[in-house]
Amino acid sequence: xxYLDNAATTLMKPDxxxxxxxxxxxxxxxxxxxxxxxxxxxAGEQVYRCxxxxxxxxxxxxxxxxxxxxxxxxxxxxxIKGLVSAGDxxxxxGMEHNSVLRPVVHSGASYSVAAADATGLVTAxxxxxxxxxxxxxxIINHASNVVGTISPIGQIGALAKARGIPLLVDAAQxxxxxxxxxxRDGISMLAFAGHKLLYxxxxxxxxxxxPSIRLRxxxxxxxxxxxxxxTQPDFMPDQMExxxxxxxxxxxxxxxxxxxxxxxxxxxxxxxxxxTTRLMEGLxxxxxxxxxxxxxxxxxVGFLMEGLDSVTVCGKLDEQxxxxxxxxxxxxxxxxxxxxxxxxxxxxxxxxxxxxxADVEHAIVAVNRIARRK
Amino acid sequence: xxxxxxxxxxxxxxxxxxxxxxxxFVGMVHTPVAIxxxxxxxxxxxxxxxxxxxxSVADAMGIRxxxxxxxxxxxxxxxxxx
Numbered sequence: 001x002x003y004l005d006n007a008a009t010t011l012m013k014p015d016x017x018x019x020x021x022x023x024x025x026x027x028x029x030x031x032x033x034x035x036x037x038x039x040x041x042x043a044g045e046q047v048y049r050c051x052x053x054x055x056x057x058x059x060x061x062x063x064x065x066x067x068x069x070x071x072x073x074x075x076x077x078x079x080i081k082g083l084v085s086a087g088d089x090x091x092x093x094g095m096e097h098n099s100v101l102r103p104v105v106h107s108g109a110s111y112s113v114a115a116a117d118a119t120g121l122v123t124a125x126x127x128x129x130x131x132x133x134x135x136x137x138x139i140i141n142h143a144s145n146v147v148g149t150i151s152p153i154g155q156i157g158a159l160a161k162a163r164g165i166p167l168l169v170d171a172a173q174x175x176x177x178x179x180x181x182x183x184r185d186g187i188s189m190l191a192f193a194g195h196k197l198l199y200x201x202x203x204x205x206x207x208x209x210x211p212s213i214r215l216r217x218x219x220x221x222x223x224x225x226x227x228x229x230x231t232q233p234d235f236m237p238d239q240m241e242x243x244x245x246x247x248x249x250x251x252x253x254x255x256x257x258x259x260x261x262x263x264x265x266x267x268x269x270x271x272x273x274x275x276t277t278r279l280m281e282g283l284x285x286x287x288x289x290x291x292x293x294x295x296x297x298x299x300x301v302g303f304l305m306e307g308l309d310s311v312t313v314c315g316k317l318d319e320q321x322x323x324x325x326x327x328x329x330x331x332x333x334x335x336x337x338x339x340x341x342x343x344x345x346x347x348x349x350x351x352x353x354x355x356x357x358a359d360v361e362h363a364i365v366a367v368n369r370i371a372r373r374k
Numbered sequence: 375x376x377x378x379x380x381x382x383x384x385x386x387x388x389x390x391x392x393x394x395x396x397x398x399f400v401g402m403v404h405t406p407v408a409i410x411x412x413x414x415x416x417x418x419x420x421x422x423x424x425x426x427x428x429x430s431v432a433d434a435m436g437i438r439x440x441x442x443x444x445x446x447x448x449x450x451x452x453x454x455x456x
Contacts, residue, residue: 033383033416036404041383044416045402048387062436064384211436225382227413238382 005324007350020255033224050254059181067240072172073099075191075207082215088136093122094338095144098331116338119294120149124159142174146335147293148300157186200253272299275351282364299351310345321366377417379440386416409443
């Protein structure tokens with residue numbers, strides 16, 4: 001099987017991730033932050049090391065402001081519902097995933113969409129045009145999960161800072177493959193996936209919250225702290241981390257983030273760029289194929305094939321060529337509305353740092369054959 | 375020995391990480407209930423010589439210390455004024 005569905009989750013993980021998780025399961029998967037025995041303390045130390053590595057990766061000075069979640073969706077829900085109420089106004093980017101759109105709608109807040117251009121790019125100017133005097137939060141998808149286009153969060157962050165509005169960035173597709181510095185980029189809250197390009201296991205993700213922002217907690221319970229108090233602790237990360245943490249997953253994520261930091265984000269991005277450039281070059285020559293997205297992108301290539309449904313294209317890739325790809329709406333109807341693909345969906349191929357050039361060549365040949373046989 | 379109390383295991387670990395190469399540093403413990411403020415918390419357990427340094431590191435990190443106690447017996451502690 002050739003796995004080109006890395007935007008959904010990366011399948012191939014560094015060996016260190018597998019080793020770290022097995023070691024944790026065998027030797028110290030005790031409950032961190034609960035009790036004082038050596039295994040609990042050691043587990044707590046490993047969990048903290050993961051916060052530290054993530055903080056170093058994202059230019060965060062305060063590792064305790066990172067809360068672990070089970071995925072980006074959970075992190076976005078914590079951020080949006082913790083800050084926004086009915087009657088507030090929110091600006092969202094034109095390429096948002098349902099993990100932003102649905103919690104915003106559920107919150108009862110009104111929202112405006114900062115329009116994306118035909119390539120999926122959301123500019124600071126588009127965000128400025130969507131702002132209202134009472135806008136409470138700006139939410140921007142850093143890199144599109146449909147077509148890979150990277151939006152300029154640094155410029156949007158500067159705008160948000162100038163207007164005094166917090167900026168929440170959905171970094172599900174960018175964390176680990178695009179340089180992110182929360183201070184430089186003016187990011188108030190950063191939601192990220194652990195299981196995608198940070199190479200942790202499924203069930204890992206997180207949310208960074210700037211110390212100046214106070215969120216309402218959504219889930220209350222045991223935190224291992226202030227146990228005599230009937231209310232949830234108001235400090236991070238305990239405020240957001242009720243119940244037993246996914247220690248084994250977090251230890252895997254620690255190894256994944258260490259891999260990314262050792263490889264460097266710049267090198268991984270350059271490698272993935274080489275793969276996507278070749279993929280686009282190859283697919284661009286296939287009759288009836290239209291490529292989507294901008295020049296500045298992560299390792300995601302979205303395309304349409306004339307006369308064939310995007311889900312059917314990916315079904316043929318799977319059944320006939322053993323290539324894992326994803327068609328349809330990618331849980332991102334807002335993005336498809338912006339691209340004008342809400343009736344067709346998009347066929348998506350996505351790479352990781354473990355994708356080989358031969359995998360890309362195989363995919364180009366496969367799409368070519370599907371296009372010619374239809 | 376002295377117990378320097380922090381709100382959570384995360385905050386205690388952040389301060390502890392500063393001392394990772396310091397052989398004189400003792401370590402982290404679950405705060406005894408007798409001195410825990412509002413229930414469970416974690417403490418850095420250090421020698422007298424380290425107390426000021428730990429407090430100063432915590433302060434530089436912007437981390438609030440809940441209290442400092444000196445252990446004088448198995449279950450006896452005396453609060454050290456900050």
